[in-house]
Amino acid sequence: DIQMTQSPSSLSASVGDRVTITCQASQDINNYLNWYQQKPGKAPKLLIYDASNLETGVPSRFSGSGSGTDFTFTISSLQPEDIATYYCQQYDNLLTFGGGTKVEIK
Amino acid sequence: EVQLVESGGGLVQPGRSLRLSCAASGFTFDDYAMHWVRQAPGKGLEWVSGINWNSGSTGYADSVKGRFTISRDNAKNSLYLQMNSLRAEDTALYYCAKASRDFWTRGYMDVWGKGTTVTVSS
Numbered sequence: 001d002i003q004m005t006q007s008p009s010s011l012s013a014s015v016g017d018r019v020t021i022t023c024q025a026s027q028d029i030n031n032y033l034n035w036y037q038q039k040p041g042k043a044p045k046l047l048i049y050d051a052s053n054l055e056t057g058v059p060s061r062f063s064g065s066g067s068g069t070d071f072t073f074t075i076s077s078l079q080p081e082d083i084a085t086y087y088c089q090q091y092d093n094l095l096t097f098g099g100g101t102k103v104e105i106k
Numbered sequence: 107e108v109q110l111v112e113s114g115g116g117l118v119q120p121g122r123s124l125r126l127s128c129a130a131s132g133f134t135f136d137d138y139a140m141h142w143v144r145q146a147p148g149k150g151l152e153w154v155s156g157i158n159w160n161s162g163s164t165g166y167a168d169s170v171k172g173r174f175t176i177s178r179d180n181a182k183n184s185l186y187l188q189m190n191s192l193r194a195e196d197t198a199l200y201y202c203a204k205a206s207r208d209f210w211t212r213g214y215m216d217v218w219g220k221g222t223t224v225t226v227s228s
Contacts, residue, residue: 001168032212034214034215036151036215038151043201043218043219043220043221044143044151044201044215044218045218046214046215046216049206049213049214050214055216085150087150087151089151089153089214089215091211091212091213091214094153094165094167095141095153095156095165096153097143097150097151097152097153098150099150100150100151
């Protein structure tokens, strides 16, 4: 099974800061990697698909990059409404989510 | 409006069974694969199962394989999850999610329901 290691597990940043989350796969998953945002008490929401493609309607401050085993998710300028937990998810072999990164405002 | 509404959750004793349902609307249901994803209290997301558009292929997480069965009825725009031999560790909020493609092995989940809660306890 493919393991997805996400880091950090939590972070605190100021409004306007650049925030970066990494996700490492236990084996090569090509670019079969998606990113989701989950706000408290809500269902997950797709932000990025296939490692770097922005879902329609998602603000451009969100971006993703990477291929193979190492992936990065970035919020270029953190906004108060970005407070959430972010998850990566691979679909190269079955489906696996990373452990999540909880983003808070400092 | 594209919508998924889960139902069927509740309190069940260990070893018993439960069947979850997901009613889809606002899109052509039989064009897309579907998934079940769960979230234990205070924990992260865990993919449970996926099914192709025509039920021709299904997949399961190791944690539920042999106990859970996913199915769909395209005539009723509905997805199901039959859960047998339930364990305390199956306690979670269960989400139904629409896949972006017709095969569950590819793509992403672009529409999610609000979930239905399953509690396994004596």
